[in-house]
Amino acid sequence: MTLLGHLSLWLAFLVGLWGAITGFVGGAQKRPDLQQSSRHAAFALCVALLLAVIALEVAIFRHDFSVAYVASRTSRNLPTFYLWSALYSGQEGSLLFWAAVLSIFGALVQVLTGRRHRVYLPYVAAVTSLVATFFVSVMLFAANPFQRLPFTPLDGNGMNPQLQNPGMVFHPPMLYLGYISITVPFAFAIGALLSKKLDAEWLVAVRKWTIVSWLFLSIGLLIGMWWAYVELGWGGYWAWDPVENAALLPWLVLTAFLHSVMVQEKRGMLKKWNLALVLGAFVLSIFGTFITRSGVIASVHSFTQSNVGYFFLGFLIFITVASFTLYAKRLPLLEADARLESMVSREASFLFNNLLLIGLAFSVLWGTLFPILSEWARGTKITVGPPFFNQVNIPLGLALLLLTGIGPLIAWRRASVPNLQRQFAVPATTGVFVLLILLVAGMRDVGALLAFGIGGFVLATVVQEFARGARARHRQYNEPVPLALVNLLSRNRRRYGGYIVHVAIVLLFGAFAGMAFKTETQATLRPGETATLKGPDGHEYAFTHLGISQYNALNRQVTAALVDVKRDGKAIGRMRTEKRQHVDALGRPTFEPSTEVGIKSGLRVDLYVVLAGLVNGTEQAVFRFTINPLVWWVWFGGFVLVLGGLIVLWPGGAPLAVKSGGPRAQGGYGVKLEPETAGRSEVGLRP
Amino acid sequence: MSDRREFIAAVGAFFLTGRPAGRPSGRLQEPDRVYDPSRAGRPREVTTAADNDAAIQGIEKQLKCSCGCGLDIYTCRTTDFTCTYSPALHKEVVRLAEQGKTSQQIIDEFVAQYGEAVLMAPPRRGFNLAGYFVPSILIIIAAIFLVRVLQRWTRQAELARANVAPDAPPPADASPAELERLRDELDRLPG
Numbered sequence: 001m002t003l004l005g006h007l008s009l010w011l012a013f014l015v016g017l018w019g020a021i022t023g024f025v026g027g028a029q030k031r032p033d034l035q036q037s038s039r040h041a042a043f044a045l046c047v048a049l050l051l052a053v054i055a056l057e058v059a060i061f062r063h064d065f066s067v068a069y070v071a072s073r074t075s076r077n078l079p080t081f082y083l084w085s086a087l088y089s090g091q092e093g094s095l096l097f098w099a100a101v102l103s104i105f106g107a108l109v110q111v112l113t114g115r116r117h118r119v120y121l122p123y124v125a126a127v128t129s130l131v132a133t134f135f136v137s138v139m140l141f142a143a144n145p146f147q148r149l150p151f152t153p154l155d156g157n158g159m160n161p162q163l164q165n166p167g168m169v170f171h172p173p174m175l176y177l178g179y180i181s182i183t184v185p186f187a188f189a190i191g192a193l194l195s196k197k198l199d200a201e202w203l204v205a206v207r208k209w210t211i212v213s214w215l216f217l218s219i220g221l222l223i224g225m226w227w228a229y230v231e232l233g234w235g236g237y238w239a240w241d242p243v244e245n246a247a248l249l250p251w252l253v254l255t256a257f258l259h260s261v262m263v264q265e266k267r268g269m270l271k272k273w274n275l276a277l278v279l280g281a282f283v284l285s286i287f288g289t290f291i292t293r294s295g296v297i298a299s300v301h302s303f304t305q306s307n308v309g310y311f312f313l314g315f316l317i318f319i320t321v322a323s324f325t326l327y328a329k330r331l332p333l334l335e336a337d338a339r340l341e342s343m344v345s346r347e348a349s350f351l352f353n354n355l356l357l358i359g360l361a362f363s364v365l366w367g368t369l370f371p372i373l374s375e376w377a378r379g380t381k382i383t384v385g386p387p388f389f390n391q392v393n394i395p396l397g398l399a400l401l402l403l404t405g406i407g408p409l410i411a412w413r414r415a416s417v418p419n420l421q422r423q424f425a426v427p428a429t430t431g432v433f434v435l436l437i438l439l440v441a442g443m444r445d446v447g448a449l450l451a452f453g454i455g456g457f458v459l460a461t462v463v464q465e466f467a468r469g470a471r472a473r474h475r476q477y478n479e480p481v482p483l484a485l486v487n488l489l490s491r492n493r494r495r496y497g498g499y500i501v502h503v504a505i506v507l508l509f510g511a512f513a514g515m516a517f518k519t520e521t522q523a524t525l526r527p528g529e530t531a532t533l534k535g536p537d538g539h540e541y542a543f544t545h546l547g548i549s550q551y552n553a554l555n556r557q558v559t560a561a562l563v564d565v566k567r568d569g570k571a572i573g574r575m576r577t578e579k580r581q582h583v584d585a586l587g588r589p590t591f592e593p594s595t596e597v598g599i600k601s602g603l604r605v606d607l608y609v610v611l612a613g614l615v616n617g618t619e620q621a622v623f624r625f626t627i628n629p630l631v632w633w634v635w636f637g638g639f640v641l642v643l644g645g646l647i648v649l650w651p652g653g654a655p656l657a658v659k660s661g662g663p664r665a666q667g668g669y670g671v672k673l674e675p676e677t678a679g680r681s682e683v684g685l686r687p
Numbered sequence: 688m689s690d691r692r693e694f695i696a697a698v699g700a701f702f703l704t705g706r707p708a709g710r711p712s713g714r715l716q717e718p719d720r721v722y723d724p725s726r727a728g729r730p731r732e733v734t735t736a737a738d739n740d741a742a743i744q745g746i747e748k749q750l751k752c753s754c755g756c757g758l759d760i761y762t763c764r765t766t767d768f769t770c771t772y773s774p775a776l777h778k779e780v781v782r783l784a785e786q787g788k789t790s791q792q793i794i795d796e797f798v799a800q801y802g803e804a805v806l807m808a809p810p811r812r813g814f815n816l817a818g819y820f821v822p823s824i825l826i827i828i829a830a831i832f833l834v835r836v837l838q839r840w841t842r843q844a845e846l847a848r849a850n851v852a853p854d855a856p857p858p859a860d861a862s863p864a865e866l867e868r869l870r871d872e873l874d875r876l877p878g
Binding site: 370384388396581592610615616617619624 | 719720721722723724725726727728729730731732733734738739748749751757758759762765766768769802803804805806807808809813814815817818819821822823825826829830833834837838840841843844847
């Protein structure tokens with residue numbers, strides 16, 4: 001099977017090259033035969049790479065330790081669940097996974113793209129094939145997953161214990177799906193640039209794909225945060241690690257695009273900007289891959305250093321220069337159709353939103369690369385850790401949160417003073433009210449105060465928008481309010497799904513702010529002894545060490561500590577934290593003992609217990625007890641974020657309106673101004 | 688099922704050996720000694736007051752562990768229990784604090800010994816100022832540029848309105864207030 005896998009890689013390499021050449025030439029010369037060939041090549045590439053994936057999975061499941069990748073990443077006693085994830089737990093396998101998923105996207109886009117966007121497809125096939133071929137060539141010439149060992153070990157090294165966590169089964173593929181799917185909008189953008197068809201059509205073709213990328217990146221980031229929290233044991237979920245930053249960059253740029261694309265659709269503006277954002281998002285996704293795989297910046301996430309980094313650096317330079325040179329050549333064709341009517345308009349607010357999102361992305365990129373810059377400029381190594389990022393990025397994040405609330409309140413084209421007063425009155429009052437309540441309650445952390453105050457303002461804007469929309473439907477169709485809300489959401493998925501995402505952002509910011517109040521202590525306890533810790537929720541928690549037990553599990557030897565927990569003297573349950581010594585099938589230790597955290601999660605606080613170790617081999621144990629406020633809301637906020645994204649993505653609802661010189665489509669609704677009664681305006685909605 | 692078996696085995700072992708099952712007699716050197724201490728990682732020392740001292744923690748959070756983990760000393764010593772560097776660096780911090788040195792003096796001593804890279808955030812001087820202020824300055828410049836562009840676009844739109852062709856359709860027969868309401872209603876439409 002490994003021979004089949006190796007041959008499949010070579011086949012994929014040749015087919016990919018063919019697909020790229022025929023796609024570019026067929027598109028440029030408008031030759032249907034070559035265009036058809038590039039389409040077929042996209043399917044053949046997919047088949048070849050799936051065969052390679054199957055070959056590697058078969059080697060993993062058969063414990064074929066003659067394959068270096070299988071021997072270095074798995075062992076005979078590795079649970080089946082993790083045998084699946086072994087495919088992408090190492091450098092070589094994850095490259096194969098990446099190329100295979102990209103080829104699936106490449107084939108899917110050929111099947112799913114509608115007739116009116118077919119003009120871009122040869123170029124799309126060419127770009128997806130070219131990118132996949134690059135990944136295949138990295139495997140063939142630098143990191144072959146089918147590389148054989150000169151001997152066959154009895155058992156493999158096993159999987160890194162920190163990767164033996166459900167979060168790690170889902171986090172990498174979700175993040176990869178996000179990264180990889182950005183190739184599709186990028187390919188359409190290149191297609192639009194090469195074909196010179198730079199009207200809004202290509203935007204229509206890529207909008208869903210960008211939401212798909214954004215959604216997968218969001219899920220990947222959130223599961224990664226969850227994994228860091230439950231597995232790494234430091235009690236947090238975001239550490240501004242270079243690889244985390246690298247994943248955040250395309251997410252920020254895509255978020256900017258999802259806002260600015262609305263301005264182009266509605267007003268025909270920002271053509272240059274939107275195209276640049278799509279190109280930039282893809283370049284950043286390759287930059288992230290370079291950071292992760294080159295080892296150029298020290299990171300806990302990095303794969304081992306190898307010459308793979310040079311391949312990615314070369315590819316990064318090539319795609320950046322090629323795509324932006326092409327972009328520069330086409331700039332004269334990208335003049336905007338419309339002009340701005342007022343500085344106080346939603347268009348302008350979206351532009352400032354974009355400024356902050358891209359500013360934030362630049363700030364994160366700058367901080368990530370600054371150690372390298374410093375070394376180049378001064379020859380001095382420096383560290384840029386969380387204190388730096390927090391200082392620079394928290395103010396930007398808060399400003400962005402504020403704009404999340406301001407944007408939806410300002411009308412398109414032009415907002416008048418009475419309109420602004422009416423729109424802002426309730427949300428602004430709510431924000432100030434929240435701020436005052438917290439001040440009176442004794443909160444003095446400025447960052448947290450601002451986060452909660454602005455959060456209150458943004459939540460109120462969303463509630464106001466839902467309330468007004470539901471009231472309008474209620475008046476127009478006599479729908480009960482709950483039904484009106486459901487219909488409002490289902491018929492305006494993009495707009496109201498977006499508002500739900502805004503709610504999620506507020507929840508996430510609130511939860512992040514909560515971490516400013518975490519408390520922790522270390523204690524050495526004999527069985528029966530108790531440590532107490534005052535929580536930020538005002539309660540006193542008592543942790544009583546009940547004892548240590550040791551036992552064997554499938555692929556590990558476990559040392560478990562049981563802790564009894566009381567809140568203000570009242571028992572609330574028991575927590576368990578472990579040390580795990582992983583062993584291979586022959587009982588030999590494979591890694592240093594790892595720590596499993598005990599977590600008791602609640603709406604207000606999470607209790608977080610870590611067994612640091614034992615004193616003199618006795619049951620006297622050293623613990624770290626941490627009380628983390630509002631962490632549950634990070635996961636709930638993440639759930640709401642994904643829900644909002646899915647609502648936006650779900651097919652149906654109002655048809656897409658695109659400003660392309662002609663009048664704006666009205667999404668299946670008409671407007672009728674009716675006489676104003678009792679100081680209220682009526683919305684005449686006709687389905 | 689396994690619980691019942693374990694129970695029967697434990698009872699049998701107790702009657703045969705007089706000791707609880709699961710604890711080989713040869714290893715019971717102390718009443719609370721665990722079966723195999725090596726499974727629980729590196730032995731730990733008893734927690735001291737300095738381990739929980741907020742001032743010590745504050746210093747350690749500004750200093751990077753030298754094991755290559757990228758974490759600060761405090762986070763590393765309370766998270767990565769396989770690390771041998773962070774406990775030693777912690778002791779160094781405690782030793783210096785016990786000598787009566789201030790936080791800044793301790794940090795300076797670490798910088799003198801390990802270089803600037805030991806700091807979790809670069810000091811605000813010289814080239815490092817670029818690290819702190821370049822993003823903010825660029826954002827401010829971009830914001831000024833954006834405002835000017837928006838002003839230009841707004842002026843162009845006003846000019847375009849002023850130069851409406853004579854054969855253009857007549858303007859809507861509506862008062863400014865009505866037009867404002869229309870804009871509001873249009874704004875509430877989907878998309």
